[in-house]
Amino acid sequence: MTVMCEDGLARPAWAATAGLMRDYYDTEWGMPVTDETGLFERISLEAFQSGLSWATILRKRPAFREAFDGFDPERVATYDDSDRERLMADAGIVRNRRKIDATITNARATLALREEGGLVDFVWSFRPDVTPEPETYADVPTQSPESLALSKALKKKGFAHVGPTTMYALMEAIGIVDTHLMGSHRRGTSGIWPR
Template sequence: MPVRDERGLYERICLEGFQAGLSWATILRKRPAFRAAFADFDPDVVAGFGGSDVDRLLADAGIVRHRGKIEAAVGNARATVALRAEGGLPGLVWSFRPAATPRPRTAAEVPTRSAESEALSRALRARGFRFVGPTTMYALMEAVGIVDTHLMGSHRRGSSGVWPEPEGRA
């Protein structure tokens, strides 16, 4: 379903970064612990985390204990707060919605990146975000409804309402 709020997008950027190199099952299983550890992904709170908080998080067995990813989540909170002066994270992320969404008929046709995800990655990196590569940002775009990569004919295709299929063409 579409995610258009700052906290929701910040959380998903963080979780996509933590997922890099791991299975989604691991991240989803740990999601409650991530929310507890990162103040329910409140960017204002996480932006205030310091070295002792990073040490605390590195000792938290409930989350992925990777210093670079933890420090990126803190830095990304600071970048999220700073981005408010430019209109905010939701406006920036959603500005990369393509004119059309993919129309895959097989799993092999589902893309893993796009020109828009590459541009979003560059835009976020330019503003201080980390762990936001183009493949990771494409996964974010799928997760928040910016693109719909459900297979044509899938019962989930178009269910977000962002990309409704024309009648009789699903």
């Protein structure tokens, strides 16, 4: 169920209090991301979020952007052992060697995908024909046949740390599916799905 906020707008409980999460919900979450750098950033941050709260990642996002050169895949693809050590020493980000290595690996895979039309077209090709219509959070899936297929396809292209649950979270975050609750003021605002 949604919560009626003091501004008269209905939001899910996680976005019902003023601050960073509400701003993210109101302006970014579920809106289409159709540029390579933006999508590479989202894939990277979703991987870092795995096992943590999104609020933690969102608070650290400015530091992540600085540490990873604005998530420019061409720059991240050149990272070497000295960059890995620099990132492991950076208290502003999540210091997880597997996730750092996955980000570098994924930057290289992103560049390789350019020969086949690019990351954006590849990821968006997994958009389903229908989107969930959740009334409550219990109705929101954590993965789908499309997120499973996307996960497998990305792994075949050399990507790492892109499991089906992480890829479903990505699909929600970038508007491939609309899992805004039916009572939310954001439902259908992406321009991709109707209310």
